[in-house]
Amino acid sequence: MMDCLFCKIVNNEIPADIVYQDDKVVAFMDINPQAPFHALIIPRKHIATLNDITVADCETVGHLQWVAAKLAAEQGFAEDGYRTVFNCNSHAGQTVYHIHLHLLGGKPLGWPPYQDTLKVNLNN
Ligand code: AMP
Numbered sequence: 001m002m003d004c005l006f007c008k009i010v011n012n013e014i015p016a017d018i019v020y021q022d023d024k025v026v027a028f029m030d031i032n033p034q035a036p037f038h039a040l041i042i043p044r045k046h047i048a049t050l051n052d053i054t055v056a057d058c059e060t061v062g063h064l065q066w067v068a069a070k071l072a073a074e075q076g077f078a079e080d081g082y083r084t085v086f087n088c089n090s091h092a093g094q095t096v097y098h099i100h101l102h103l104l105g106g107k108p109l110g111w112p113p114y115q116d117t118l119k120v121n122l123n124n
């Protein structure tokens with residue numbers, strides 16, 4: 001995928017603050033962090049959205065979650081808690097079309113994340 005930002009990070013064509021990598025995945029710090037620790041964990045394989053996952057990708061997608069838990073433990077907030085998020089398509093605010101698992105931690109996180117939107121939806 002020539003024009004994919006995250007494929008370029010996987011291929012070392014653009015810089016990133018990489019915190020973990022192996023043969024299946026790469027994890028790096030988000031450039032616009034929404035928590036004291038905010039990393040993105042991505043498959044080396046280009047998959048545009050969650051809707052494009054096949055059964056053959058399931059092990060890799062599970063591996064993303066395993067890496068998130070490993071990073072949370074290394075960062076020291078596994079026991080306090082943290083959040084992992086996949087955004088899928090426009091209603092969820094996906095902006096980069098190469099699936100990425102957000103790992104947010106290091107402080108108490110509000111829930112639900114978009115209270116105003118939720119109220120509007122419940123009232124309609
Ligand atoms: P999403 O809205 O779920 O598609 O999330 C995309 C995320 O990628 C956002 O949190 C951005 O801050 C982050 N991001 C965009 N470009 C880069 C980059 N070059 N390096 C690290 N994170 C990035």
Ligand code: ZN
Pocket residue numbers: 001004005006007008045046047097098
């Ligand atoms: Zn890609």
